[in-house]
Amino acid sequence: MLVLGNNGLINRTLLKMGLIQSPLPLMHNETGVAIGLVMVSLPFMVFPIYSVLKGIDHRLKEAAESLGAGEWQVFWNVTFPLSLPGVAAGIVLVFLFQLTAFIVPGLLGGGYYDMVANFIYDQALGVLNLPFAAAVAMVMLVVTLGLITGLNRLFQRNLKDINA
DSSP, X not given: OTTTSTTSHHHHHHHXXXXXXXXXXXXXXXXXXXXXXXXXXXXXXXXXXXXXXXXXXXXXXXHHHHTTOOHHHHIIIIIHHHHHHHXXXXXXXXXXXXXXXXXXXXXXXXXXXXXXXXXXXXXXXXXXXXXHHHXXXXXXXXXHHHHHHHHHHHHHHHHHHHHO
């Protein structure tokens, strides 16, 4: 809210730079919710990728360059395939984090843009429709387990291809 509000960091910066004449409406709409969710979940994607990239032996890059590979070829053929475990971990973490997002959509969306967690909460405590809330929660649990299993198999297959 301190970043996206009418007197927030983004609007004050854009106003001082002269890029806009009046504050942008970044709160209580889908744009604000999306920006907030990306800002909150960005570390959950960056840190796993960073930890994997930090562990890649620099000699592999040097070997590829000594064989005539350019920067992009080194990235796509060496660095990116070796970073896939971090990408996979980041995707899973961000997916699970976004699936359970409750506070960010509630605050930045003004209560108008709900995620699944907000819907289940409203059904359970707002409408007191506990059976429906439980059913939605169980369906989401099954869907989540299916997606995580599928992602796990996809990334394990890709990792086997890389290691071969």
